[in-house]
Each structure stands twice: as C-alpha cells, then as structure tokens.
Amino acid sequence: MPKVDSQLMPRGVRRSTPRQFLLWILPWCALLAFGLYGAGLCLVKGLNQTNMDNRFAFGLWIFVDLTVIALGAGAFFTGFLLYILKKRELKAVINSAVVIGFICYSGAVAALLVDVGQPARFWFTFWHPNVHSMLTEVTFCISCYLTVLFIEYIPIVLKNRKLRQVPSFLVFEFELHKLMPVLAGVATFLSFFHQGSLGGLYGVLRGRPFAFREGFAIWPSTFFLFILSAAAAGPAFILLTTWLVSKISGKPLVRPEVLPLLGRISGILLVPYILLKSIDTLVWIDSTSPARGFAAYQYYAWKPFGPWILFAEIVAFGLLPALILLRRRLRESPAWLLSAATLVCLGIALNRFVFTIQTLALPTLPFDPFMSYLPSWQETATFLAVVAYGVLLYSFSFRYLTLFPQEKDLSC
Amino acid sequence: MGFTRRDLLTFTGGSAAGLMFTPVPWSLLRDTAVLSENWPGVPQPLHGEIRTRYSTCTLCPAGCGVRARCVGDRPVSLAGVSGHPASRGVLCPTGLVGHHLAFCRDRAAEPLANGRPVAIERALAGVSAAIAACGARESVAILDPRPGRAASLVYRRFLAGLPSGVHCAPPNAEPYGAFGIDLENTRAILSFGAPVLDGWLSPGRVLANRSHFQLIQVEPAYSRTASLADLWVPVLPGSEDGFAAAVARALEGETSDTHATEVARILLRNKPAIAVGGGAAVATLNAKLGSVGRPGGFLPRRDFTPVTGIASVPDRSIGVLLIEETAGGEPLPWDLLRRKLIPQDSVVVALTPWLDGCARHADYVIPAPMYLESLDEAPTPAGSTVAGFSLSPALLTAPPKLTPPAEFVLRLAHDSATYPDILKQRVAAIKKDGRGTVFTYPDAKSARVRDIPDLWKAMLGGAVWLDEPLHSGTVRGADLQVCAGPPGPALPPTPEYPLLLIAADNPPPHGSPLMSKLYRESGLRRPANAATVHPKTGRDQGLEDGARAIVTSPSGKFPVQVIFDAAVMPGAIEVVGQAISPASIRRA
Amino acid sequence: MTAITPKPARYGMAIDLDRCTGCGACMIACAVENNVPPARPEATPRTGITWMRVYQISNGASFPDTRAAFIPILCQQCGKDTPCAAVCPQEAVETDPATGIVDQMPQRCLGCRYCMAACPYHARYFNWWDPQWPAGMEKTLNPDVATRMRGVVEKCNFCHGRLHTARARAAAGGRRELHPGEYVPACVEACPAAAIVFGDLDDPASEVARLARDGQSFRLLEKLGTEPKIYYRTARPWVRQAAAQQRPASEPPERRLRAGLPAPQGSGQKEPAHA
C-alpha cells in the first residue's frame, strides 16, 4: 500500500507519510459521514427535518451556496487572467484554483439537490425551462460551468505520475491542454452570467422591496454587483487557501510574489465594486425602495439588523481591505495581506447573507411580525458535509496531483 | 480468436451511443416524473356520481339545514340550505366539517363496564339492576342536553314509571324559558356577555338581521362580539347586574354614570330593544323596555315544557345518573355533577359518542352514534319564536355496536319501540295537529302541513316544520324567566391572588382535526392553554410574551402559555373556559 | 380561431372587513374544498398549510380603547408582473389569460420555494410533510381537486375545481360563457356574514367591480405595482390605517399578530423573534 501511495505522488515533491495523511483525513471522513446522515434524513423524511418554514423558504443552504459559489469564482477569474489576459505568474495557482472551483460548484449543486422538495424532478428545469426566471439562467450556467470545470480538472488528474504511463491518456491530456484557452473563455462567459444571475435572483423580487433593484434591460443592478464582488473575492480566496495549504503542509508552494499579486488583483477589483455598491445603495434608499411604499430606514429598525450591516459591508469589509491591498508596502507584509484577504471573503459572505436571510426576515405586510430562524442540526450537518467533502477532495488532489507547479523547484 | 473484453467494451459503447437515438432513455426519464406524481402514500379521492343529500345539524341547538355534496353516498363537503328559516343558508365552522367528526380519535366504539368492553345486553342488565336497587330516596336521573326532543319525551315517560325519577337539564339549556327572540324586528340588543356574533342562537339568523339592530356589548373581556359591537362597555366581572340596574334607572330619566346614560339613549332611540345575557336585573330591564310579549322582543312559543336545571337537584340525591352527551356539546364540569351523586354506591351511565367527556367518570359507557351516522332529530331552533322540528337523516354508515341514547332508555323501559318509531310518532302528531308550515330543503319552498301528503317522507328528504306563532295577546307566563347571568368572582382579589381570572372565548368544541389545525395555525381561536394578559400586567408579574407559566387559583393550578394583548383588562388573566375567580400567575 | 375561447374574465374579490366576524368559516371551507390535510402535531403556524388565513389586526391602543378587526389573506392573484410567476424556473406557475387566475401546478413544481420568497403576501405554502388523513377520512376528499405530494408548493387558485364544474355544467347546456354567480369559490359560499363578494372585475355590471371602484376599497401593498385582484373594504379609518399603511419603523410587541405567536404545546421549537 505505501508503495502504491508513493508511486502515485508527483516526482520531486515530499508529502506526509501515509500514517500522517490517514490521521489528517480520518476526522474529515467522520464529519462527512455525519453530514451525509443529516442530508439523508432530509431526503428520506422530507424537509420538515430543517428549520425552514413558509416565511423562511430559504435558509442556511441557499446562503452557503451563494457564498461558496462567489468564493469559487477564483477559478474562472484566474483562468481568465491567465489564458485570456496572459498573466503568466498565475500559472502557479491555476491548478489549485480549478480544483477549488470544482469543489465549490459541485458542493453547491449537491446542497441544492437536498434543498429542493422534489429532487427527482431536477431535470424539469431543462425540459420545461421558464426563460424569464433568473433561477433557470443560474441552473443552466452552473450545470454547464460545472461540466467545464470537470473537463478542466481532467488534465490535472491525467498529469498524475501513474496515469501518464497510459499513452492514450497522455495524448488526450495534451489535446485537452490545447483546448484550455477556449475552455477558459467559455468558463469566463458562463461564470460572468451565473454570478450575475445569482445577484439577479434577489434583485428581481419586486415583492421584496428590501432586495428589489432597478437595473438595465432585464438585469437588476445586483446582477453586475454580484459579478464584480465575486471576481474580487475569488483571488482573495485562492490567496487564503494557498497560504493555508502551505502552512498545513509546511512547504513553500508558490514564489513569494504570487500571493501579493493575487491580493493586488482583488484590491483593484474591490474599488469599483465598493463605488458602485455605494451608488446603488444610495439610489435604492433614495428612490427604489420609497417608490414601492417602503422607507428604507425602517429595514434597519428591526434588531439585530441595524445600520451597522451597511457600514460593515461597505467600509469595514470593502473599503478597508481595498486600501490595504492597494498599498504595496502593506501588501508585501503577510499579516496585512492575509487579514485583508480574510476581510474581503467575510464581506462577500455578509453581502450574500443580507440578500438571502435578511430579505426573508423583514416583514412586508403592515401587520406582519418580524421573524427569525436558526438552522436545525440536519441543515448544519448537510453544510458540514459539503465542507468535509471539499477538504477531502482537495487533500487527495494535493497529495497525488501537481496543484502548484512551482513547488518542485522551491522544495529542492 | 475469441471475443475479448475489449470487444465487449466497444460493442457496449456502440449500443450505448445508439440507445441515445431511441425513445428509451427519454420515455423512461418521463416516467420518473409520473412516479413523483403518484407519491407513495398520498391518498386519491373516490370518484363517482355527484349527488346532493340533505340533513339537519344536531351539533348545537341552532338546528341549521345541511346540504351535503356526496360522491355516490359519501358526503365530501357540507354547506347551508339557502332560505332555511333558522340558518338562512349558513353553517358555522364546526358545522362545515361535521362529516369529519366520525373520524376523530377519542370515539366511544363499544359498550364499556368499568372500562372493560361488554356486550350491550350485559350493560343493559347491569344498569337496570342498579335502577331496581335504588331506594325511595335515591333518585334515578337522566341529564338531557336538549330537552324538548322526542327523545326527551321517551326519558320523561321512563322516569315517570320509577319511584323517584328526575328529568334534568344542564344549566341554561333553555336560556329564556318559554320565550323566543323576535330578532327580525329588534332594533337594539343590549347584551350582557352573550356571544351575540360568535355562535349565539342560530348564527345565520343573527347575521342576516345584523344590519338592522344596534349591538351594545357589556363584557369585561374584549371578546369577538365586543370587537364587532357598535358599543363595547367594559365592566368589572360581577358588576353586570349593577350596570343593568343603572341602565334601568337611566331609562327612567334618572341621571347615572355616563356609560349607562349613553346606553339608555341608544336603547330609547332604537325601539323595540331587548336585553339579553341573563341575570335578574336583565329581566327587570326587559320589563322596563317593554320587550316581553311584543314584536321585536321576547315572544312565547307553544311547545315549552319546563325541566329541572341540574343545579336545583338536591346534592347527594342521585343513585343512578344517565348522562346523554351530544356530538357537538362541550361536557359539563364534572364536580358540578359529582356533588349531586350519592357518595359511594351511585352508578353513572354515559350515553355518549365521546370517550373524553363524562365517559371518563362513568361506570357504564354506551357508545352513541356520531353526528350524521344515524337518524336523529333537531328540536325547536334556539331562540325561535315558534316551535319547530326537523329530522337529521344519516349520511354516513355507522360502525356496529352503537346505540342511540333514546333507544337505550327504551330498552331499559322494556319498550319494543325503536327510536325511529318514536320520531315517526312525533311527525304523525305534527301531521295530526295540522298546524304550521313545512320548509323543504331540496326545493327551498314552504307549504302548509295540511298540503303535504307524506310528511314523514318529506322530513326524511330534508325539511323543517315550524308552528304557527302564538297571538301575542295570549302570552302565557308573561313574566320572562331569564337564565342566570354571568357569574361574578366568588372571592375578592387577595394579596395571595392579586389578579382576576376571566373566562374568555369558549373552549374549542369537539371538532374535525382539520378545524383544529386551521384555528391553531391561524391563531384565530386562542389555544386551550393560553393565558392572555395586558403587557403591563404581564411585565409586572415578571413574564414575557410567549412564556410558559403556572396560574394558581383557590380551586387549583394549571400550566398556561402567556400571550400579551393590550386588549385585556389590566389586572386580569383571560383564560379559556375557566370559572371567574381571583388568581396569581408566575413563570414555569 | 379565437371564437372557441370565451370572452376572458378577470376574477377578483371584494372582502368587507366590517362584516368579517373572524369565525374562520372561509378557512375551513377552503381546506375542505381543496383537500388540505390535517396538521402533523409538529406543524407550527409557520409550517402549516392555510390557503386562506384570517389574521387579526388591532389599532395598537390599550384597554379599553383597543380595537380589533379581522382580515382574511389569500393569494392576491396579482395581475401585473406577478412576482411568483416570473421567478418559477420550470413554468409551474402561470397566469391564466382566460380567468386572470394565477395557476400553481404542484405536479410540475420542483420545490425550490423561490416563488415563496418572491410573494410579499406569504400566500404560498410548502408541503413540509407527506399529507396524511386519519383512517377513513380520506374517503371524504373532494374528487375535483387532486391531492398534493410532499415537497411542493401550493396556494389558492379561486377553487379552480369549482370553475371546472361550472364550465362543465354550462357546456352541457351548450354555453361557453358562465352566468354571474354560477362559479363562486368555497370561501365566498361559506362566509356566514356574506363579507366576500366574488366576480369578474372586467364586467362593469358586476357587484365586485362596483365595490372595487368605490372609495372604501383598497388593496394590500398597492405600491408594489403588482395589481392584486383582492380588494378589501372598510369604513373604519383605523382599520384602513392598519392594513394599508406603509410599514411602520418599529412596533411594540403588543402589536404582534396572534398568527405570529408560538403555537400551543407540542408544536415544535421554532419561536418567532421579538420585534
């Protein structure tokens, strides 16, 4: 067994002993098993196992899906920069980015299949699509993009030392590789779209003045804000994960200039996002919301959702990290870089939380009560299952595949 | 060279590719949708010819006409009978789902003796033995929830044959004695706690006339009726009689408190006016208003025969007590009945469709058919100014081992007649007298009794007989005997019991599981365990909205869930169906 | 050849809040007509299915000045940019051009609940449980309405089963057009106070159109611009205030709805937050 294990590993890099590796994955497997049990309950007994209800039609899962997909945007955006804008330095992280993207999207789709009441009918959306629904757009793009990510994943797998020995695989891998720029292009297009549609999902809710936004053509402003924010958060997340992996594995994985570069990209994208987000918010407070009979100030009168949320979203988790990431001197220092990246990711999460949870918590009818919701353990377990799945898949990929090409040179 | 694994793979690959171009995968995929439609365990409705059948509701004294939409013979929904003189085409929420009652839990399914199933003959023998064993001063009593039925006649005949038989009724079974209320001509109603717009008399009749009477509600609780009244006068519990007297004085022109004067003004401006809800003062008030024996007031009807109220039966006097419970009525408080029984060797017989009412305390339980399960009768509709009668034909097939209460008593009396025979006799008697008119449900037409050849058949098809009105000249017992008024608190509040329990909202009646679901989820009726208090009172007692708490009163303690409602009188606790008394509340 | 389709109607309701006694007959008639199952013991006010739900509203004043009224809420059958219809990913929701009724097809529904998030009236309900009836009671189900399975959304469709029946009866007599009053939803028929008037809003002669026009009528959340077809009427200024006003900034807990309160014991752990 250890023999096979070592044969599978990439040449010229050192990996933990099988024993250490086993100890590392065991707890995650346990967590996965527990999570799958929770998810199983929801599938077999029905969604009464969750704490969602007719008012909180969406809960933890949708929030997680949105966040995870935003963070997974690193895959397409890095690909875009590398293959389309030819930013060669990013070659160092592209494989890792693809794997992370694949994990995020497949995880989100899995969670969605538990979330819907009749999973067996998932194909209806393709059979009888309602072209006016943002959700249709999301479903189509995400399933296509997931396929793309899968195809992008294949060559990484085929590069594996053992698999290379099959000649036809080698050919296939080579062919695929020539395809990469095309795929990257397709991926970019698809991602731009569904990241946007995910924002549109809420922007079009004319019955929910808190979420509703005016927009251009069929797309509400949230459509564009979501694209921008995802593009900004993606690199930050790649940055964090890369740093995390090298800390855990105790090895340098990329050249020192790569992480700051990712930070810079994220910072550059944050600035326009914050700007547009602020404008959008002002327009919404000033006209969009009042026009539909809801003074914006009152949304923030329902504790705990005070005005602090706006401040946190725009200043603490937006402007602040942007400024840090744009200052070369701060960017160079790991502490600043990492904390800024963390802030960015938190900001995205908060933004997605506001749109999913706060939108539903706020009353609409004059005699509605304000309502709160706490996920049940089954819901939380399902969420943890996704996390565990991600960690495991990444761990195996890292152990047996070349996620960081520079690692070899750096280690010797 | 043979067929290698590689060949097999190629072949399979080929066929897989080919299959995609056949209907196979797609039609199979479509069938998964069909499977998700016929979700396992989801029942499918029965199909068949849609028929309309008629009956009369016996769940409460209102006597509403019922139109049942049936698939084949099975009722799938109930509705009112348009033009029905008592119900005016209306059914109350309970009545709308009356056909669900048969499927409730807590049904009495077979005769029980001391909790153990027995044959009906054994039960009969046991009860007759107990009756035979009764000494001269140990009375045999039948508690009759609806006196004035043919069944009541059976009871009275049987009891007359015994040394000391008592035919008694629950308190306020006959709220206004021999009198009905001429709602059609009333212009103002002064109600002392009567639920005028919440199931009073025949709801349909009340609402049909609502537009032309002023409604003044005198009640401590902001009840449903209070919220819809033209004027709500909140008074302290027990002070109703005082207020009635004040109004009476104000009618005389004497100056009294502003509320009373205001009320008097409304009453004088809108004549004829009546006062309802009971209490001695209310009787005098009606006398003052001149509402007795006059159009728009209380009119006497012909069919009244007085019965002893259970309260006036001497304590510790009953040796054998037969209690009839109807499908709709809420059971009497047991301690009220217990006081009347001879302590040790008394026998209680429950003639009831339910296991959770008086059956819990009975030595013998004789399961009665559920509403719509057997031919039944509806006597004079509550508050009607003329006598009335209608049959309630069965729409559901009853399970075996059920005995209608009247039938059980007939068999005790060794009478060969069956309950339907008794009903036939009643109808025959109506036909013989030849008075009054009959309203038939299917064609919504009225005809004189004389002109109906086969009255029994007509009645079975759904009909109500209404007597001719008495000439107001011939008023029998011109003094209006009025039921007891709303009770005041037994004791004044004490430091130990600083608050006051107020009975608000009646306890939810036995009802369809569907009805209880809807009331619970909409919060439209307070849950049975709710204690509603003014937010200020609540906070003073260290409670918050939705908290679980314990209410303690001299008569005991019970757990509740606190609801804050600014409509409640400060210092009071509104609880569902509890006697008024001082009490205290604290966190559980 | 459009001759075959009858003149399109725009069915709507006018509900008189001053007549409504809050008895709940409409809710019950609705549930019976549409085969809504009795609740599981775990069900709460927030997970139950009530196509029609009567809310109690109050003027917020304290005893003895407090005043309460009842307001039945059902699908408001939005006529313009119907929020739920636009968002459904697989055409399980549509507005019927012939009747203006917003159709919901549980057999097509994926159970994503996006439509519920979109509906400002909370008039859509999700089947959190498998429907179950006490033994024998399934024989009282209405054959004109199909039962739903778990995991799908359902809502009021103006008793479409009754529309089928009315049309069949008319067709048997060779008529395409329905006479006014030939088709009424169960709640309208059951209301003891005759507080609900139903009919074709496009027929100027109809009672409902007349009521919808007069000054006492208003609609909920009118400013959202979704043109609901349920009109509410009242002469009591405070009722109009409480039902039609803009959402207040904050409100004392007393103002909270009974419907929002924790259900009685044994009904699950979910407690609404305090405003």
Added chain:
Amino acid sequence: MTVFQKHRGQILFVAGVLVALAAGWRAFPVLRFQRVPQPVAFSHKIHTDKAGAKCEDCHFLRDDGAWAGIPAMDKCSGCHAQPMGTSAEEKRFIDGYVTPGREVPWQVYSRQPENVYFSHAAHIKLAHLDCRQCHGAQGESETLGPARVDRISGYSGSPHFQDMNACEDCHRQRGAANSCLACHK
C-alpha cells in the same frame, strides 16, 4: 488479415449501434406496454344492432355536465337478469356478475393521472368532436380489445391518451384554452 480483423473495432461499434437502435425502436414500444384483456367479451355491435341500443343509452352526459362513463351493473342487469341469448359468454357474465351483483372491473382504455381533468361536455357540446376522434370505431366493435397499459406508470398506453402533447396540439390548432389548470386540477 481480413477486413474484419482490420476494422474489428469499428465493426463491433457499429453493430452495437444497430442492435441498440433495433431494440429501442422495435422492441421497446412493444415491451413498454402491457396488454390487459377485458373481463367480459362485450360486443358493442350486438347491442347496437340486435338490441337496438343507442350510444347515449349507456354513455351520456349528466345534467351537471359530468360524464356517466362506463355503465354500472344496474344498467346491465336491467336486461340481462335472465339470458337474452344463448352465448356461453353471456351465461358466464350473468353467473359471474349479474346474479351476485358484482360490478365488472372494466379496463379503462383512457386511464389518466389523478391530476388530469377532462370534460366530455366541453368536447362534445362545444367543440362538437365525434366520439371516433378519440375512441376510434369502438362503437361498432365486435369485441373489446385488450387495454394497453404503461408498465411503469400504469396509465393508458392507447395512442390517443398517451401524453399531454396530443391534447395541447389540438387545443393550439383550435385556439382553445391551454393553461395548466384548464386540463389539470
């Protein structure tokens, strides 16, 4: 080295494709449906010709617009209390169903899902469709053919009643209502 040897792979692949196509287009449509025979060999022809019965005698619209469908036993026993003819089948029918008063478990050719609503009234009285249009020449048939039942769904497999498209197309052509709830409940 024969041609077969040379192109062994391709040939096998194509063979696979062909087999699949044959199975999918020829065998599957047959296997998919189960042919359930009718419990009684009823002849419309005899009843219309010899007994001079009219279609509407058994298959009629009720006043409320509901379709009576297949007549119940009371209709049959009206005439068949005693044998009208001499056929063994009739005797079997009388002994098996009439005398014990059992309903005949007829196989309905058009069995649809519970949520499907179909109004005969609208199609006969308003659209003036001829019965044949959907039911074919059932009315003149000598015997009742077996019912085609989808093995998986248990619903009708008869061409006319197989899926929604047939209904939708006709409705579209005639400009009839096509909203979900027009034909669903």
